[in-house]
Amino acid sequence: MSSANSDKFGPPKRFQDTSESVWVEYVALALKHKPKVNLGQGFPDYAPPHYVTEALSEVSHGNHLLNQYTRGFGHPRLVQAIAKLYSHLIGREINPNTEVLVTVGAYQSLYSAITGHVDDGDEVIIIEPFYDCYYDQIKSAGGVVRSIALKPTKSGVLSAADWKLDPVEFEKLFNEKTKAIILNTPHNPLGKVFKLDELEMIADLCKKWNVLVISDEVYEHMVFEPAKHIRINTLPGMWERTITIGSAGKTFSVTGWKLGWSYGPANLLRNLQLVHQNAVYTCATPLQEATAMAFEFELTRLNSSESFFKSLAVELTDKRDYMAKFLTETGFQVTLPEAGYFMIADWSHNADKVDLSSESDEFKDYRFTKWMTKNISLQGIPPSAFYTKPNKHLGENYIRFCYIKNDETLHDAAKILKDWYSK
Template sequence: MPQVSKRLQFFGESVIRRMTRVAQTYDAINLSQGFPDFNPPDVLLQALERVTYEGPHQYAVTWGAPNFREALAQKQSRWMKLPLDPDKHIVVTCGSTEAMMVAMMTVCDPGDKVIVFSPFYENYVADTILTGAEPIYVPLRPPAYEFDEAELRRAFAQKPKALILCNPSNPSGKVFRRDELEVIARLAEDFDTFVITDEVYEHIVYAPYEHTYFASLPGMFERTLSCSSLSKTYAITGWRLGYVIAPPHLIDGCRKIHDFLTVGAAAPLQEATVTALQLPDSYYHGLTAEYAEKRDVFLRYLQEAELEYTVPQGAYYVMVNIEPFGYDDDEDFCHWLAREIGVAAVPGSSFFREPVKQWIRFHFAKRKETLEAAGQRLLRLKEYR
């Protein structure tokens, strides 16, 4: 029999999704895969009910239904402070996962190099491999998760085609300061590099930190492919609605790639979500406040359990240090945690290029009662230190 593709040997299955199966095996509270256990906004559910009977139920325009792109352009123009044209600057994708792959395939050829900050969301490395590119890793060192400018410059000196920027960051919860983004922008300009951003947590940023859209920096819109989705903002991770925002010369390429990857995102879900995209700014301020409360609830339990952690600045993840438990392998610890304590986490080594085994990642995108139940279980960890 012929052999399967050689690229498959360079990456495995998703560790995050595997830990969800571990959670199910042991009936553990799933704080590994980052999806909510609460409903989307009522206005969105009501719109979905209406669309169920009224449609549309056939293909939308492959790069996004016109009314969806119009609503998205208006919303993102307001937040990004950029004059976005729904017909020139947007392609709608099947989630941000496809958006990132579309962006990578649009700008990268096999053999190109791509800068990836470590720790990183696991899909990024798979994206580089699937496009035939080569990752250049630049560490973000805990606990502050800051990069060294000289180290980053050396990475740019290798003439990468693109840099991937997750902001706010998964898994670390870091929100890049404006001065850090300006360093990246100067280097991208000096070395003529594209920047591919993953900004799915754009509305989950905790005071006093602020999110700056990279494309909004002076001169950066022309070289930035801004990827995001509606999954986290509206608690609809299963709807798989994402998008790329970029200048026309890049969007034209994105549309070609997207058309042959998935044809288009689900037409009825786009129609329903127009309603959510028209929500006032007060919704997004409320979302931030809601997640700030969830963060505080969960961190209080971590503190009471005497666990060392990094306070998230954005997103809904927290990295916890497991060194006091004496495990050499963080994945073994996560299996033990799910089995014996009843809480599922993700081994941090799946996010780091460096040989890091002392961190695990929890998420807190859950109802308060779920977080309290998980927290009560985690208090038992004091017995095992």
């Protein structure tokens, strides 16, 4: 018998331009160099709300059937809770059994939505910078990526709101081949919250060209005053063409639970269900039960300042402002987020303080972030990872930091940068 042919068993053509993700690469980088402060990946380094973890503890010692398979498209108690929450938030009665799908994180919701709706040659619009899996998931489904970049509309001190789409350029992307657009609001990594006029522009073009909206809203509860999160599915004529995606990991600060959901009209969710049932079939029952309990608790205090959905945004506002202060004091030019827990900062004014010749990556932000990890023990993420190849230069002067961290962690980051800057 002949040995295996490496070409025959290589990746299919749709994966051949897919490289190692920035997360895989930078987790390995952190494991090797062990930076004192890692502000790269987006997760808290402190405990989630007590009632969330107590719910899981209660589940693990409770009904033994909760350790077995549950309903494939979502644990009954959880889909009921999700439907109840969003029915309240969008002012439309959502059917828990046909209009909600529970997935392995928002990541799988994205995958199921893209794989379930995109066919060979379909064009999908993405807005740069974008969460990196959008691109590869579209390509793996046989789709064609059409992209447009958000760009700052002024110089100097920036808010995320200052990054905008060119409406003329945006309209030119739409045609008969356009199948879908992926909208991310609140936005990662900018922290931008799309305003009503921006959403109306998107909605009008989607209705004109009969385009599906996949709305990634995982940071929906982390919006800072005075910004307001508007769900595009509440705009006239948009419910019937929108799939909205959420995340328990982001909502309750339990990213390791890897639990997410999609909601929208039954006819659109049907395609996601077909992908889901042939990929993972069902999600972990105990985690779904505990998440349902957490939602039920929050539903009793939605209008209270004690609601985690409100208190987390207040807490993050202080952390955001502290990070903006110490970055500005150390020569970075920040874009102040309106939401989420990431901040991008222009490091180019500090370029003369570093010798990047030891790093061989093509893009400057990769070289800079790796230099920082190895030389001053602080890790961030290179934003060029969130652009298509022709536009990667737009992200090269920036670095992305995460600020949903203990105050002590942020103080340590500030000290590292101030010590470095002073030298």
